[in-house]
Amino acid sequence: MYDMRTRTQALGLIAQGRSLGSVSRETGISRATLRSWQRRIEPVQRRPGPPCPRCDAVPRPPEDPAAYAYLLGLYLGDGCISAHRKGVYYMRIVLDKAWPGVIDACENALRAVRPSNSVCRVRRQGCFVVSSASKHWPCLFPQHGPGKKHERPIALEAWQQAIVDAHPWEFIRGLIHSDGCRVINWTTRVVGGERKRYEYPRYFFTNKSDDIRRLYTDALDKVGVEWTALARGSDPYNISVARKASVALMDAHVGPKH
Structure with a gap:
């Protein structure tokens, strides 16, 4: 049914x-x-929807810039845009089924950015694909192009950078919700002659694209979060946030996936 x-x-x-x-x-x-x-x-x-803000005679930013910043982070992490017939493009974002709150947030952001277009979520093995069709996704996300994102240059246009600068936490949240996580690390230390286990929270963001990792760390710098690049073999795929004050900032504005 x-x-x-x-x-x-x-x-x-x-x-x-x-x-x-x-x-x-x-x-x-x-x-x-x-x-x-x-x-x-x-x-x-x-129903005729509002025109694409990027296709107006005088291009303008999306009407909900905070939702756009979040969706941009999701797209750069786990999203793709693919062409369909009649000039229609599909925005698809693949999200782990373990995080229904993230899936809901993704659907809400798609609706906010293109309110006249329907949004659909499809169950796949271990995940949901949240998608929406529009002729204007390439206008709104000019990072779209052939090939994998980590194999081609990724740079924000000036209007996109202005949105990220105004809404850095939404952008960071989108990146974490796609390619990041909050984990509990542990170590041991000697206290009063006795070795005890010590646990501490940590955020990771993992992406093969040097450009996307740089966009993430630039946003972290803007909000005062200290970070460290960690290599996987010879490649610095991981960005770690582990200092107590910085983790507290991330917890206040991002938090664990849900």
Whole structure:
């Protein structure tokens, strides 16, 4: 059984011009079920949405810059943009199913950045793919391009950097929610002649792209968080935040995934 929200989302994808087969593969709903919904439920009418802010005669930033900063972090970590037919592009962000709060936050950010477009989440093995279709994702995320992100240059445009500078914690949160984590490390020390276990929290961000790691550390510098680069073999994939005051800042503004 499917609830009305699921049916409405699926019919919304069909209303965008997609075939029953592609919607079936995206949502896991059979083509026969989709066809029956088309006959039994009044098709979803596409309402004209607000124009893309980057396509205006005078380009402007998105109307919800905080949500955009968070979504930018998610995209740089675990997102991709792929072309579909009729000039439509799909933003897809893959998130671990262990963190339903992060999945909800991702869906909310997609809706805030493009409120006129439907958002769909599809269960895959061990994860959810949260996606939304729009002709304007490449306008809003010019980092889109062929190949893997860590194999090509990644740089923010001036308008994107202005948003990150104004909302650094949202950007940091998006990066942590995609490619980061908060863990409890431990060590031992001798206290009064007795060796005792000592635990302390630590944040990690792991990404193969030198450029994306630099965007992350630049944002950390802006908010006063001290960090250290740690190598995996000969490659400095990991950015660690372990100092007590810096972890406290991260806990206040980011916190563990949920």
